[in-house]
Amino acid sequence: MNLGGPISAEPRINDRIRVPEVRLVGPDGQQVGIVSIQDALRLAQESDLDLVEIAPTSRPPVAKLMDYGKFKYESAMKAREARKNQAHTIIKEMKLRPKIDPHDYETKKGHVVRFLNAGDKVKITIMFRGREQSRPELGRRLLDRLASDVEELGFVEFAPKQDGRNMIMVLGPRKKKVDAMAEARAAKAARAAQSGRDADAEAPAETDQAAEIDETTENVGSAEETAE
Template identity: 45%
Template sequence: MQEKFNNNRQTGKELPKINERITQSPKDLVRVIDSEGEQLGLLSSEKAIEQAKKEGLDLVLISDKSDPPVCRIIDYGKYKFDQEKKAKDIKKKQHSAVIKEVKMRYKIEEHLNQVKFNQAVRFLKGGDKVKVTINFRGREIQHSNLAIDLLNKLANDLKDITEIQQPPLKEGKNMIMLLMPKKNDNQNKK
């Protein structure tokens, strides 16, 4: 058995009404703005649609909340494209920071320390927050001052690109520090 497909896209928001879909009665007045942005005044919706068709464009209901409703004579396809483009730009500018974790031990070799440092730099440059965790085993927890020194050294090495959101804090058998990327003037200008 063959399924029927619904080709109508559901965008989640209502599209503006155009031409005959404007639910005003034909005699009701609407405020009309032409394609150059100049007001044509109050016209019946019937005459406004005729005016739009003469220009080869569409009458689009911009605001039905005002009295009288505001309509604009524009190319609907271009208008719809511009609205979608604006929505994509807004969505692109929103970036939710993800918390990435870098796990280490306080007895760490210099090479591994550099690897973890590079990993933290990569996460921070990607715009993510970094949770640095030092895990203690057995009686190592008695040397928590060495772990604090290691975390402070890491934060000091990264001070150009990061801010400390949460200083080193002991949680059970772990020592945790939370770093977040620094807000640069260059990032704000983009």
């Protein structure tokens, strides 16, 4: 039976630190030395900072003077950014028939190329029907062909294997997922920048056209005045 309360991952701060003395670290990382908890709390109050226990298992525990609210905020932002940039390799699946026609093959291959370029694995499944099951070499030949066609982008991570009515092969990307994500972000930024440049380039042309219309109007007006 658990009689204790929930274990908190938060460090103890200020008067929650119940030890007689601590090894104190200043706000800039300087070593202050071993001081009594009363002196450490007094220094924290005078500096308008918090006393935070950063190494509770040390003897004596290590505590640091810091702005704990700011520290928590910055830590949360760093964790959020790390999750944002975390690369998760996804397994995509592509299904083919042993007697696929050339056009469909090129279309399917294009999808495989796109998946590998994005840093994802691709599970290729050859589906056999009826009498096709007696000719597994057709599926193996097709898988070997596909692996050869995309060898610059991917490699055979799981060799072709018969699985009931299907034959399966897994291709792994040569490009790391994190690199693919970085390239995608850079390409998006480049497209946005190019769009902005195109918009700026069109603006003067419109201005020049308006100026030409004004000039033409003025010339017509002058001609009418002369005619009068």
